[in-house]
Amino acid sequence: MMCEHVRGALSARLDGEAVPIPVEEIDAHTATCAGCQAWLTSAQRLDRLVRATPAPAPDLTANVLAAVAADRHRRSDEPAGRRQVLRVAVGVLALAQLVSATPALFGAETGAHATREMACFDIALAVGFALAALRPERARALLPIAIVLALCLAVTSAVDVAGGRAAAVHEFGHLAAVVQAAALWALGRGAYRGTPLTTATAAGRG
Numbered sequence: 001m002m003c004e005h006v007r008g009a010l011s012a013r014l015d016g017e018a019v020p021i022p023v024e025e026i027d028a029h030t031a032t033c034a035g036c037q038a039w040l041t042s043a044q045r046l047d048r049l050v051r052a053t054p055a056p057a058p059d060l061t062a063n064v065l066a067a068v069a070a071d072r073h074r075r076s077d078e079p080a081g082r083r084q085v086l087r088v089a090v091g092v093l094a095l096a097q098l099v100s101a102t103p104a105l106f107g108a109e110t111g112a113h114a115t116r117e118m119a120c121f122d123i124a125l126a127v128g129f130a131l132a133a134l135r136p137e138r139a140r141a142l143l144p145i146a147i148v149l150a151l152c153l154a155v156t157s158a159v160d161v162a163g164g165r166a167a168a169v170h171e172f173g174h175l176a177a178v179v180q181a182a183a184l185w186a187l188g189r190g191a192y193r194g195t196p197l198t199t200a201t202a203a204g205r206g
Contacts (some may be wrong), residue, residue: 006030007039014047048123086187093180094129097122125149133183139188146181153177 006029009021019026030036102161104115117178125145154177160166 003029003036004040006036007043008034010036010040011043014043057091069072083136086183087136089183090129090139090180090187091133093176093183094126094133097129097176097180098126101126129180129184132187136187139184141185143181143188146177146184150177150181 005021005028009019009026010030013019013023013026030040035194101119105119128142128145132142157166161168
């Protein structure tokens with residue numbers, strides 16, 4: 001009897017399938033064949049490993065909920081005054097920009113087309129800042145616009161002053177855009193940190 005036939009029958013018996021060779025012949029061959037004995041030992045070991053019940057995964061629900069509760073408690077202890085000051089600052093900057101842009105839009109003395117277009121842009125930006133002051137969680141959406149505007153104004157002002165096309169004292173007004181971007185960044189950062197972490201969010205991160 002060939003060993004490969006016996007090993008096929010042994011494998012079928014381990015799997016609970018029908019054995020094509022009489023059991024007595026299989027056992028008699030295995031008892032006298034060292035190779036088939038070693039093969040059967042390895043097959044039985046592998047079968048036990050496959051059939052072994054995996055260890056249950058630890059339940060981390062209690063630990064996650066405790067961490068969420070501790071995080072909420074820590075955030076509730078943080079002073080809310082800083083965030084409120086930032087909201088007021090962004091709101092004041094928005095109001096100042098709106099007040100300064102409105103006359104250029106409707107004033108008779110500054111009716112140039114380019115001036116009106118710039119006034120429209122300033123008013124739209126002021127409305128965005130006002131919305132960020134009312135809803136701090138939306139400040140991060142406006143932040144890229146404010147940063148790009150501040151950088152562009154800073155670069156163009158520096159180039160114009162260096163080239164003698166503008167006086168430095170006249171370009172100081174553009175510092176307001178830098179202040180706006182900084183205030184909006186601080187407000188958006190605080191709103192992001194202060195967002196409550198729900199259980200669903202914690203489970204999703206896991």
